[in-house]
Amino acid sequence: xxxIGFIDYFLDEWHANKYPEWIETATGxxxxxxxxxGKKDSDTGLDNATWCxxxxxxxxGSIEEVVEKSDYLIVLSPDYPEFHxxxxxxxxxxxxxxxxxxxxxxDRKTALLLFETAHKHGTxxxxxxxxxxxxxxxxxxxxxxxxxxxxxxxxxxxxxIHQIEPIVSxxxxxxxxxxxxxxxxxPSLLIGFSGGRQAEIxxxxxxxxxxxxxxxxxxxxxxxxxxxxxxxxxKDLTAFFESGQPTVDSAETIAIITIxxxxxxxxxxxxxxxxxxxxx
Numbered sequence: 356x357x358x359i360g361f362i363d364y365f366l367d368e369w370h371a372n373k374y375p376e377w378i379e380t381a382t383g384x385x386x387x388x389x390x391x392x393g394k395k396d397s398d399t400g401l402d403n404a405t406w407c408x409x410x411x412x413x414x415x416g417s418i419e420e421v422v423e424k425s426d427y428l429i430v431l432s433p434d435y436p437e438f439h440x441x442x443x444x445x446x447x448x449x450x451x452x453x454x455x456x457x458x459x460x461x462d463r464k465t466a467l468l469l470f471e472t473a474h475k476h477g478t479x480x481x482x483x484x485x486x487x488x489x490x491x492x493x494x495x496x497x498x499x500x501x502x503x504x505x506x507x508x509x510x511x512x513x514x515x516i517h518q519i520e521p522i523v524s525x526x527x528x529x530x531x532x533x534x535x536x537x538x539x540x541x542p543s544l545l546i547g548f549s550g551g552r553q554a555e556i557x558x559x560x561x562x563x564x565x566x567x568x569x570x571x572x573x574x575x576x577x578x579x580x581x582x583x584x585x586x587x588x589x590k591d592l593t594a595f596f597e598s599g600q601p602t603v604d605s606a607e608t609i610a611i612i613t614i615x616x617x618x619x620x621x622x623x624x625x626x627x628x629x630x631x632x633x634x635x
Contacts, residue, residue: 358390430453430454436457449476492521493587502568503522503566508564530614564579613631
């Protein structure tokens with residue numbers, strides 16, 4: 356059995372609660388979350404020690420211990436990416452396959468640093484929103500896409516990735532500029548891609564994740580993410596641990612983080628294009 360270590364800001368959060376069972380089920384017990392570290396206890400939920408006792412996971416006192424004892428590493432803190440640099444630096448120097456949960460980094464500079472550190476130390480690394488693995492999106496023909504319009508729930512700061520990730524997976528990493536077009540209650544962002552292609556994201560309360568795709572040929576498709584995308588994500592995650600080969604191009608992840616970061620900047624000057632740094 357291969358042992359997985361969790362490294363988190365605090366452990367009683369939705370992803371950490373769900374991943375252990377999903378991973379064990381997906382691998383028939385061949386992989387198991389065995390160790391965990393939390394920088395702090397949850398302010399509203401279980402403390403780390405109680406969480407670990409309930410899960411049958413050994414709580415360790417440092418990131419170093421988790422890295423040393425584990426075969427594979429998952430850096431969580433999904434809603435606090437500002438801690439990912441602190442939590443991930445030792446894992447990324449370990450050479451052990453490491454997954455960093457969404458949102459990968461708070462900004463482009465940190466995203467580049469994390470990938471550069473992993474590359475320097477030969478550490479397999481990837482990150483993704485689970486929405487990338489929705490089977491409805493995976494079936495889309497990527498060739499000749501002209502425009503995508505996306506709708507989804509949640510706030511821009513921690514849920515925009517769930518719309519931007521599928522868009523970049525379909526349109527590529529060549530995003531060139533962004534424009535904020537929404538309101539405080541309904542943020543929306545226009546993304547300009549190379550060749551005059553465009554995509555839009557819209558946050559509307561609790562609407563389901565949906566993409567409308569239009570092609571240069573004139574054909575179109577409307578896609579609602581109704582499949583078990585978390586199940587498909589876990590399959591991809593465990594395959595990554597076995598192979599050490601990430602399925603998500605780092606250039607796409609960096610482009611996604613860049614779009615999110617510059618989307619915040621664009622919100623300060625609505626209806627004006629903000630140019631993005633060149634893709635890597």
